[in-house]
Every structure is written in structure tokens, then in C-alpha cells.
Amino acid sequence: MARNVDVDDLVERARKGQPRALARLISLVENASPQLRPIMAALNPLAGRARVIGLTGAPGVGKSTSTGALVRAFRDRGLRVGVLAVDPSSPFTGGALLGDRVRMQDHAGDSGVFIRSMASRGHLGGLSWAAPQAIRVLDAAGCDVVLVETVGVGQAEVEIASLADSTIVLVSPGMGDSIQAAKAGILEIADVFVVNKADRDGAQQAVRDLRNMIALAGDVGWKPPIVPTVAVKGEGVDDVIRRLDEHYAWMEESGELRRRRLARVRDEVEAIAVTALRERMGDLHGHQRLDVLAAKVLSGDCDPYSAADELISALTSD
Template sequence: MTEVPAGTAVQTSAPAASGRRGRRAVDVPALVERAREGEARSVARLISLVEDASPALREVASALAPHTGRAQVLGLTGSPGVGKSTTTTALVRALRQAGKRVGVLAVDPSSPFSGGALLGDRVRMQDHAGDDGVFIRSMASRGHLGGLSWATPQALRVLDAAGCDVVLIETVGVGQSELEIASLADTTLVLVAPGMGDGIQAAKAGILEVADVFVVNKADRDGAQQAVRDLRYMQSLGGRYSEPGGWRPPICRTVASRDTDNGIDDVLAKVADHRSWLESSGEGHRRRAERAAREIEAIALAALRARIGDLRGSAALGALAERVVAGETDPYAAADELVARL
């Protein structure tokens, strides 16, 4: 379950909520309108509002809702050094050539895109080589292992509402982040590189379970064929898609660099195949509903945690604690009473 700051789901009745930079009033409907027209500054501002758990967060979420559900969400994960950033760049280039509007959320602390997150520049929003059809946003990661920020689903909604056809979420494949990205993405691309023992590592880390499409990057290097064989062998052992009629993750080979995008078209073709399968099988809708359910749960839990937190120092909790200390009740019975008060 995604961690959500305790305060985020607390109701705010302030009609004109203020942003983190002081008492500046936020005109949320106007911001959403301008974001839908593709204005980068408004998109950036909305993401900042959700990322900072601003008091306007709920108003933003409510205003975005009618305009969401269109974007295709691609997750991109892999160990450090496999070439996630060059692959992201190549994918963005190819999607732009196909006339798609693209959003990028970079949660990979090792990515140059997300350098800003580490350096504290979390409001950076830049055009991709002067292209106003690309939004790139670095997200602060939850920790040094690159777990997704709790705000990632909301940032996704902002980019979705801003008319992005595709949103790419890039994260380093360590810790929990590859599981989190798979729960957010329609299609998860797992990158491996030859000679890194990534196949074996991937199997250990359960990355096989999250991949919809494998990409063996740096496929011009020694060991690429072996990496493909390793992946095929591990696929033969079962996994997420081992049931009949399921999707068998294809294995693409790419050589993504500043100069060449070899194999990227094939990756996008496989992504399109997966999208068709998601639609025809009903799995796509099931995943989105599951994702929404998990998000609702996480927000509800954060709200309840905040309510319990609000009771700190209260007479009610103090009285219950005194009764436990006196041996008049036990902590479980006292917790029942506390819950009954919420």
C-alpha cells in the first residue's frame, strides 16, 4: 500500500487554499483549465500542489477527476546502469515522432532527469528540446532506494488531465519500486543489460513478476544473446503470465544511445500489442480498478492515521492510557474504545 502523508486526506474547508510558498491563493479551476490547454507552468504548479500535500490537494484531485483515464501509463524499471535514461529519451523521441503528447515522471535517483529531485529542485519542468508536447517531471523519491513518492499517482493524474497520450514513469529497479511501478503502470518495461547477471538478479528480485515487456538494452554487446536466453529460461519456469491465454512478455533488443534508437520501434510495437491484449482480455480495466482501489485504501488509512494522531494529547486518549497504567483495562480494549470515538 502506498504511503500517504498523514495530513493529506484531512478535509479542508478553505475556499481559496494556499500553496506551500505562503498565503498565495490558488485558483484551481483556472489552473486545471490552463493545464488542459497544455500550459507547462500550470501543469508544474498542479504537480507541486499534489506533491506538497497542499491544502488545495483535494480540490485539485476533484477538479482533475473528470479529465482523467485517457493516458496510457508505461513503467520503465531496471538496475542502475542498464540505460534507463537513454531508453526513456529514445522512447520519448519515437512517441513524439508519432505525434503523441508525452509526460515523463522520473523517480530514478540515478537518472539525470530526476537529478533535480536530489538537488532539491523539485519544481523543474522543462521542455524537451523546446518541444511543448513533452512534460518532464522529476519526483522526489521516498528514500535513497528510489521508492515511488506517495504523490506519484496524483502527478500521473495531472499529466493525464493535461492531455498526455502516454506517461512514462522511470524508476530504478531496486527495493520496492519495481513492484510499485507495476501497480501504477498499464505496461511495465523491465530493462536488463548483457553481462550484468541481471537475468538472475531479476529472478531473485521478483522482477519477472512485474515485466510486461523485457528490453535487453546494449544488445550490441557480448552476452546479449545469453541475457535473452536467461530470460527465456526463467520465463519457462513460470511467473505472472504462466496461466493459459495469458500474456507472455516478449523480449526486445535495443541499442539506445544519444545517436541511435535501434530497436525502440519494436519496443513500442510490443507495447501496443500489450495494450491490445489488456483491452481484449479485460485485464487493463481490472488493473486500473485495482490501482484505484489500492489508492483509495491508502488515502483512507492515512486519513484514519491522521485522526488518531489528532487524538494525541487529548483528554480521551489520556484517560484511556491512565486506565491501562492502572490495570483497569488492557491496551486492546482501550484501542477499541479509541476506534469507537473516531
């Protein structure tokens, strides 16, 4: 599958923002290519300039439309934008690609926009491992803004928040009851709430529900603003950007930006280390040993913790 890659050439072309080079690099990330090591070593010093903005929300709130509207608004300001649409519901890339092509049409011919879907891969640690590397690719390639969009289901939304400098949580009127919205997780991750489809019935109620929820949380440093939008008409999008700018300024001033970015890198390094250790476990030698251990646990001759101990010592003594 993986032809050998001329790392220097690929990095050089990515730095120039060539879409095919970017696409290639992100495919290498998705495929967990061993060639990522020299690539990340080359890209890392170039990264750290992009603002990473997460955007999450339940299905149907208008994430793609909102992403599109934000992209246009950032482009109007002359910024280069990268979009990563992470689909945590699919361990396969196939489904997402059609969506990409559809979305790309809006920005066809605009070299200042790069849009890419990513599957979160079929194994544990997928998102925390791959997403920061894909973000680094876009960052190093000169994107001023990297938008990371994900469906707000399950753990993925919390993971996305840990990847972003600022996280937008999108809701829409009447989408599920307020209990749904009040899920503890959402409040923890939102830096800006956007009530999309604000021209519909129930928008005021949604704003009130969110406001009450925020009030209950008490003083937490940054109080997430609530911005009504009609993304499909572009209404309110400038307000969203203004609020994001305010949040960014607050983060820089308070040291929160560095704290978040450090945490992001810490998670990434840990994920790379865990993946490497898992790979060692999966090596032929370790795998056979794991099979033997599993059979002993299944027959009741060994408990799972002792088996794990044996596995670890096999790993660290090799």
C-alpha cells in the same frame, strides 16, 4: 509554503498543457496539499485517456536514455508525452531536480513533452499515494502517454508496476548475474523485457536467461516479449513500441486493462484513506495519547496490540 491556489484557473491552464501549471500541480501532490481534494475532483472526469507505461531496471541499465528514446519515438508519432521519474531512494526532492533540467534540455521548446522528477516522500504510503495523483494530473492535461520511470530497487519496482498499464523491465548484458535477474519479482511485473546495450558482449546470454526464466513461468496469459535495444542509438525502440501496442491490445481484449486500472484506483483510494486515518492519529489529541500509550508499552505496562486497540478506539470515537 502553499499560497492559496485558484483551483479553476490552475486546472484550466493544466488542461491546456501549460508546463508551469503541470509543475505546480505536481508540487501540490508532492507536498500533500489539502487543496488536492478539489483539484482531483476537477481533474478526475478528464482523466482515463492516457496510456501509463512503467519503466524500471537496476542502476546503470540505461533507464534515462531509454526513456529519452521512447519519448522521441512517441513524439514522432505525434503523441503528447508526460514523464514521471520517481526516485524511491531519496525522501527529498532536491537531488532529482538537476537531473530534470539536464533531461529537459533534450526536449527544450517541445511543448508536447513534460518531464518531472518526484521523490517518493519520507513516509509510508508515499508512492502509492502520490504517484497515481501525479499520473492523473498528466493524464487529465492531455498526455497521450505517461511514462513512469523508477530505479528498480526494492519494493518500488513492484509498486511502479501496480501504477502502470504496461511495465517495461530493462536489463543490460552482464549487469549482475542471472540470479539477480531471476528475482521472482521481476518476472511478475514485466510485460515487456528490454535488453538494452544489446551491442555489448553478453546480450545474447541475457536474452537466453530471460527466455528460460519466462518459459519456467508457464502459461500466464501474456508472455512478455524480449526486445534488444541500443537506446543510445535509438535501435530497437520502434520494436519496443510495437510490443507495447500489442500488449495494450491484449489488455483491452482480455479485460486486463480495466482490471489493472481498477486495482490502481482501489490502491489509491485505500492509500488516501489510510493517510487520512494516520493524520487523525497524528492530531494533537491523538498524538499525546499515542505518547502516553508508547510510554506504557516501553515500561511493560501495556502490550503494543492493546495500545493499538486503544488508539483505534480513540480514533473512531472522535
